Amino acid sequence: MGELRAAGYRPRSVKSEIGENLLATLRAGRDPWPGIVGFSRTVLPQLERALLAGHDVVLLGERGQGKTRLLRTLVGLLDEWTPVIEGAELAEHPLDPITPASRRRAAELGDDLPVTWLHRDVRYTEKLATPDTSVGDLIGDVDPVKVAEGRSLGDPETIHYGLVPRAHRGIVAVNELPDLAERIQVALLNVMEERDIQIRGYTLRLPLDVLLVATANPEDYTNRGRIITPLKDRFGAEVRTHYPLDVTAEVEVVKQKAHLVAEVGEELLSVLARFVRHLRSSTVVDQHSGVSARFAVAAAETVAAAALRRSALTGEHPAVARPVDLETVPGVLRGKLEFEPGEEGRETEHLTHLLRRSVAEAAAELFAGLDLRPLADAVADGHLVPTGERVTAAQLLEALPELPVLHEVAQRVGVSSDGPTPRLAAAVELALESLYLSRRLAKDVDGVNTVYGP
Numbered sequence: 001m002g003e004l005r006a007a008g009y010r011p012r013s014v015k016s017e018i019g020e021n022l023l024a025t026l027r028a029g030r031d032p033w034p035g036i037v038g039f040s041r042t043v044l045p046q047l048e049r050a051l052l053a054g055h056d057v058v059l060l061g062e063r064g065q066g067k068t069r070l071l072r073t074l075v076g077l078l079d080e081w082t083p084v085i086e087g088a089e090l091a092e093h094p095l096d097p098i099t100p101a102s103r104r105r106a107a108e109l110g111d112d113l114p115v116t117w118l119h120r121d122v123r124y125t126e127k128l129a130t131p132d133t134s135v136g137d138l139i140g141d142v143d144p145v146k147v148a149e150g151r152s153l154g155d156p157e158t159i160h161y162g163l164v165p166r167a168h169r170g171i172v173a174v175n176e177l178p179d180l181a182e183r184i185q186v187a188l189l190n191v192m193e194e195r196d197i198q199i200r201g202y203t204l205r206l207p208l209d210v211l212l213v214a215t216a217n218p219e220d221y222t223n224r225g226r227i228i229t230p231l232k233d234r235f236g237a238e239v240r241t242h243y244p245l246d247v248t249a250e251v252e253v254v255k256q257k258a259h260l261v262a263e264v265g266e267e268l269l270s271v272l273a274r275f276v277r278h279l280r281s282s283t284v285v286d287q288h289s290g291v292s293a294r295f296a297v298a299a300a301e302t303v304a305a306a307a308l309r310r311s312a313l314t315g316e317h318p319a320v321a322r323p324v325d326l327e328t329v330p331g332v333l334r335g336k337l338e339f340e341p342g343e344e345g346r347e348t349e350h351l352t353h354l355l356r357r358s359v360a361e362a363a364a365e366l367f368a369g370l371d372l373r374p375l376a377d378a379v380a381d382g383h384l385v386p387t388g389e390r391v392t393a394a395q396l397l398e399a400l401p402e403l404p405v406l407h408e409v410a411q412r413v414g415v416s417s418d419g420p421t422p423r424l425a426a427a428v429e430l431a432l433e434s435l436y437l438s439r440r441l442a443k444d445v446d447g448v449n450t451v452y453g454p
Helices: 002-006 014-027 043-052 067-077 100-112 144-148 182-186 189-193 229-234 247-257 266-281 293-314 323-336 347-366 373-380 393-398 404-412 421-437
Strands: 057-060 081-085 115-119 124-128 140-142 159-161 170-175 210-216 237-240 385-388 442-446 449-453
Touching (some): 002 100, 043 057, 043 067, 043 237, 067 124, 081 100, 189 210, 247 293, 266 421, 385 393
Parallel strands (some): 057 237
Antiparallel strands (some): 081 115, 140 159, 385 449, 442 449
């Protein structure tokens, strides 16, 4: 501790630390929120103002809006390393001990008090607020083992500290705060305002230094539970989150989160992004439940898996998703949605309609200004084009004559005319599907095979 003091090191609160590091990051032109997409003009400015003001924050939004991911990026605003008292139960600053045991050690050892360094990743604590969470879990309780060792029952050193005190000089994130029983929420009141804790009958005052952040869904205030009024009052800021505001942001979220076992082109990701956006505005889907961004991620992974399975059946390589693989999405993922009453039995029908609408919109934007009539005429002249899970890309392309428009179609999706056959086939099939959806071609589905015809 003596060397630390001689080096000019001075303790500062965790909120000051985060605020100063945030300002330094902004002034340097760096992004304080790496990996966060779609919030740059809405959520992030509000959150930054709250942090600079030193407020505890609750993020309020529907499921799957990236609330937890956003909270976890707060770790990057902490100092990479911070000094703590070696061997202390809590992460106490050597120049500012708060527990009776550490204060006694500091008085006995003076400048020889040993110091170790804590990485910022360890200073972030996350708790899912389940109904069975107890005050002992969050704040602490009497440790019977310490009492059995001979200590007096009134001795503060018999306390086993809970999650919040152990996050001293760090960040405490409580997910789904309204799910926490109201009597447990009361235990947080002192932590947030007086910055101390109360455990049973102990007269214990710990000047805790924590940033408390939480997440909640709007419907939780009335359905599963609520944040009690005194606790809401103690949060300095309530920041509303939202789903991505445009298709580009939705696609970026899918790219960031999805684990794709096969190649899924940008054009198909755009279809899925539009599909999710249509679901969020659909009158047959329960919008109080919301349509999570995880739906788009799961849809992309399902399409990739369908492409991988198709490649295994046909021996084609590499595995590249085609529009035919989109048909696997409604049947697999309809269980992730809540539908309005009265729509039972029609879920797949609604999903298929919205998916086709999304394909039509994505294709119309992608092929805008491109005359696809030569392709439609070639099919009308008897060049029937097969597709399906057992149809290879080569078989699909061989069904068509050499047409200049096919090279233009490939270029629109970023594939050269001499590119891999599976990628070319994916582009051509999207053009065929757009012609079908605009009623310029027919599509005959017979079991596992599909044929585009006049």
